[in-house]
Structure formats: structure tokens, C-alpha cells
Amino acid sequence: MPAKSRFPRALRLPLTILAAGAIFSMAACSGGSKEPLASNASATPIPTESASSSPASSPEAPAYTAPLTGLPVDHEIANRPFAVMINNLAPARPQSGLTQADTVWELLAEGGITRLVAVFQSKEFTDPIGPVRSIRPYFIEVGEFYGGVLVHAGASNDAFAILRGQHKQDLDEITNAGAFFWRDKTRKAPHNLYTNLEKLRAGAAHLKYPDTASMPALSFSSAPDLTGAAPASEVNIQFELKSYKVSYTYDAAKGLYARFINGKPHVDKNNDEQLTASNLVVLAAKTASYDDYGRLEVDLKGGGDAVLMQQGKAITAKWRRDGNMIRIEKDGKELPFVPGVTYYHVVPNRAALSNYVTYQ
Numbered sequence: 001m002p003a004k005s006r007f008p009r010a011l012r013l014p015l016t017i018l019a020a021g022a023i024f025s026m027a028a029c030s031g032g033s034k035e036p037l038a039s040n041a042s043a044t045p046i047p048t049e050s051a052s053s054s055p056a057s058s059p060e061a062p063a064y065t066a067p068l069t070g071l072p073v074d075h076e077i078a079n080r081p082f083a084v085m086i087n088n089l090a091p092a093r094p095q096s097g098l099t100q101a102d103t104v105w106e107l108l109a110e111g112g113i114t115r116l117v118a119v120f121q122s123k124e125f126t127d128p129i130g131p132v133r134s135i136r137p138y139f140i141e142v143g144e145f146y147g148g149v150l151v152h153a154g155a156s157n158d159a160f161a162i163l164r165g166q167h168k169q170d171l172d173e174i175t176n177a178g179a180f181f182w183r184d185k186t187r188k189a190p191h192n193l194y195t196n197l198e199k200l201r202a203g204a205a206h207l208k209y210p211d212t213a214s215m216p217a218l219s220f221s222s223a224p225d226l227t228g229a230a231p232a233s234e235v236n237i238q239f240e241l242k243s244y245k246v247s248y249t250y251d252a253a254k255g256l257y258a259r260f261i262n263g264k265p266h267v268d269k270n271n272d273e274q275l276t277a278s279n280l281v282v283l284a285a286k287t288a289s290y291d292d293y294g295r296l297e298v299d300l301k302g303g304g305d306a307v308l309m310q311q312g313k314a315i316t317a318k319w320r321r322d323g324n325m326i327r328i329e330k331d332g333k334e335l336p337f338v339p340g341v342t343y344y345h346v347v348p349n350r351a352a353l354s355n356y357v358t359y360q
Helices: 137-145 155-166 196-207
Strands: 082-086 103-108 112-119 149-152 170-172 234-238 246-249 254-259 281-283 287-289 297-299 304-310 314-322 325-330 344-349 357-359
Touching: 082 137, 082 196, 082 287, 082 304, 103 137, 112 137, 137 149, 137 155, 149 196, 170 196, 196 357, 281 325, 287 344
Parallel strands: 082 149, 103 344, 149 170, 281 344
Antiparallel strands: 082 112, 103 112, 234 246, 234 357, 246 254, 281 304, 287 297, 304 314, 314 325
């Protein structure tokens, strides 16, 4: 097992606990073989239509919607999310639990590989989640966009310093929550570490973490303005390695993008279902390697170019960090998501965005 750092260096960030609000809708995861092992800030809400804001004028509006998807649910969703670091190396596929995630982020780790951060909140399920892997500083940021408990197995040196120095609320299989994970003997380590919602909730309760957190106020529309948008029924995203080519095909009947990796359907091991999303976001961020190992700094604060794909169309846009959340904007106005799951893909900004994502 790789060595872990124990030298915190950063200041503690506050955690603001707020109840999640209902959002209106009409329709509604190690780099190489030498990986080092190894809160939540308040969101800045923006005005958004509420499912309960005008019951008289919208009698068919759902009583509740899920904060991160805008989809109708039968009760208020106020539980704290879990942001799980999911292994995305080939031996880790197919992963488990991704079809149950509300939001998924794909980011680079060392050596050009990618890792997933899957955020779970609105769905109840008992199946495994994983394989779980280690965390990086910018992965911490992503988890905190959603006020999530960070779920991982070890960390890079810098990430571990942040976690301990700032007293982040995490569940780490290596240091503080081993009892809430298990190893699947049918797979080889380190691609065999799993957990589930029951264990995560038990782990969070054991460590006395709050079970609610601030949630970002997201904008949703079942009929977004796609005037001038380009066709995007076929989407291709190329990360730094040719073995990490992600593609999506839009199914107009379902209103969903089906995900492929290296030309093959990317499925969930739990149910053999292909991963799908209603919204695809590709954003370019300043990315630089800062040591001989290839550890990365990814700037999720500075803003830059982005493209949003939904309903078979692509809108060129910009991304901006607004408090503790990233907003996708066009001409200074935030673009709403179509209700459903959103997949984010963070690529380097050292070349034009069109070098990483194409669509037709």
C-alpha cells in the first residue's frame, strides 16, 4: 500500500449547514502504479423557480423536486450528499452505483488518466458504490460544491494536508472509516474497494457529521432556449490519453445522452444499465503539473470556456465560479439545465476547447 502523508498545512474552512430547497421542474471516477495515498462551505444561492412558489398558477407542478436534478420526488430531499471518488482505470470498470448518482464529474488525475466524483443525494438504493479511490485537492472542491461528505481511500500529500489541516468532513477508508468499506475478493486491489449508502450514513453518524448541508441553487428548465445552438447528437470528448475517449449519443425519444468509453457502452455493474445524462458540460480549466510525479493543479476558480449540451444541441458558453459553485453562462446569463442527471468533464485550457470536445 502506498505511503500516506500526515503534514497538514492549510487553514480550516467553515461548514454552513442549511436546508436544501425544492427546485421547480416541469418535466421534469488512479493514476499509474505509484499513487500516493492519501466542510463544507456555503453555497451562494441564486433566484430560481420553486416548485411551491405558485401552486395556484401551476397546479400540475410536483410538490417536491430533487435539488441536484430538478426531477420530481415524493418528499423533500434535505439529506446531505456523499461525494464519492470513483476509480476510472480500465480494471475498475464497470463501476458500481453510477446510475444512481445525481451528478458526476470527470477530472484528470496523474498520468493522463481520469477519475470520477459521483454525488449521491436523491435516490435510495442498497447496491454497492465503487471502486473507491483516493482524493486530490480539486476533487475536494468538487465535493464541497454540493456540501457533500467526501468519500475516498487515501489522498495525495496535498489533499491529505487540506483534509486534516482544515478538518474536512470525510470518510477515508485508510484513516478514519475503514469499517464502512469492504473489499470485493472477485477483483484485484486496489480496484476492489466498495461501500454503500447504509455504510456511508453509518460512518457519517459515527463521526458525528451533520446530516444536512448547504445546497447550490441550480436553475432548471424543461424547455431551454436553444436558439442558435449547434447540433450535438453525437459528442466526443478526448482527455489526454487516447484510452480515455468518452463519447455520448443522444436518444431523442428518451431525452438522454448515453455514455460510451473507448467506443463501448459505459455501464453500471450493479444493473448492467448504460450510464446516461440529460446534460453534458465540458469546461476548460487551467491545469498544470507541479512535480516529477505528475501531480496536478486544476484551477476551478478562474473561469473560462465551456460548452453545454442538452436535448441534442450544444451551446458554447463560459463558466464562472460563483461563491461555492460553478455556473454555466451565455452572454452573462446563467443557462438552465434540463431536469435530470448532469455530467461535467474538466479538460485543460492549454489548447482550444474544440481540441477536446467535438459534436455534430
